[in-house]
Amino acid sequence: MTSTLPILDNHMHLNPSGRCLDAVREFARAGGTHIVLVSLPPWSLGIEINKPEDYRQVFDKVLKIARRAEEAEKVKVFVVLGVHPAELTKYYGRIGFARAVEIMNGGLEIASEYVKNGLAIGLKSGRPHYEVEPKLWDASNDIMRHSFELAKDIGCAVQVHTESATEEGLAEIVGIARDVGLQASKVVKHFSPPMVKVCERLGIFPSVLASEDAIQTALGEGTRFMMETDYIDDPKRPGSVLGPKTIPKRTKQLIPEWGEDVFWKIHKEAPEKVYGVEINI
Numbered sequence: 001m002t003s004t005l006p007i008l009d010n011h012m013h014l015n016p017s018g019r020c021l022d023a024v025r026e027f028a029r030a031g032g033t034h035i036v037l038v039s040l041p042p043w044s045l046g047i048e049i050n051k052p053e054d055y056r057q058v059f060d061k062v063l064k065i066a067r068r069a070e071e072a073e074k075v076k077v078f079v080v081l082g083v084h085p086a087e088l089t090k091y092y093g094r095i096g097f098a099r100a101v102e103i104m105n106g107g108l109e110i111a112s113e114y115v116k117n118g119l120a121i122g123l124k125s126g127r128p129h130y131e132v133e134p135k136l137w138d139a140s141n142d143i144m145r146h147s148f149e150l151a152k153d154i155g156c157a158v159q160v161h162t163e164s165a166t167e168e169g170l171a172e173i174v175g176i177a178r179d180v181g182l183q184a185s186k187v188v189k190h191f192s193p194p195m196v197k198v199c200e201r202l203g204i205f206p207s208v209l210a211s212e213d214a215i216q217t218a219l220g221e222g223t224r225f226m227m228e229t230d231y232i233d234d235p236k237r238p239g240s241v242l243g244p245k246t247i248p249k250r251t252k253q254l255i256p257e258w259g260e261d262v263f264w265k266i267h268k269e270a271p272e273k274v275y276g277v278e279i280n281i
């Protein structure tokens, strides 16, 4: 087989006030070919949310960045849109609890419209990774449930940002998905530790953070996962996450030991199946 291996980063952010296209160039030069670009929380883009419609500014900005990246480099950029669990914590003091929930649910509905129109491939939601009061936790679960309902209706995937992964926590999330009729394999656990077997058993799809030896460990458990950096593109937090070169670099480092076939599964078969897209070079 002479075709070139695609290399996909399943969770990256790009910010016009960060390195943005420079980061894309770095990714592409290292051998990266496909990016799943995830929407940033509105405040990272300087956008204030007062009503669901305000999310359009966020989503349109992300789509514009995706287009510019594709024009500038030989990469394909898929977009995932939605809300960030931290938004609830941030908004409810200002606009009230019920209204904050309503606005975030509305934002997800708008995001699902973009998916329906072929502009994005999936939704993003979840629940806080830090301790919150029960009221906030329950509301976050309700918002996540709503994203699952929307995903079920349009047949798309949802990337979830959650607390540190435990088997119980993941099982609970899978339970919420099943409750509304969404296949667990359409739920992508973002920032996942290399718990490939646990995720396989539960049905949820892990997007493994490619830190240190995580990918080695993941490969030791199987090939049912994707790889991500969660590159955050925030100049104020340099080194807080993995750099844009990480996925291509790690993939190439690991090929001599693990062979190329496993990476065709990770970078092509997995995203094609989870998102219903085509990964070609």
Ligand SMILES: [Zn+2]
Pocket: 011, 013, 038, 230
């Ligand atoms: Zn992220």
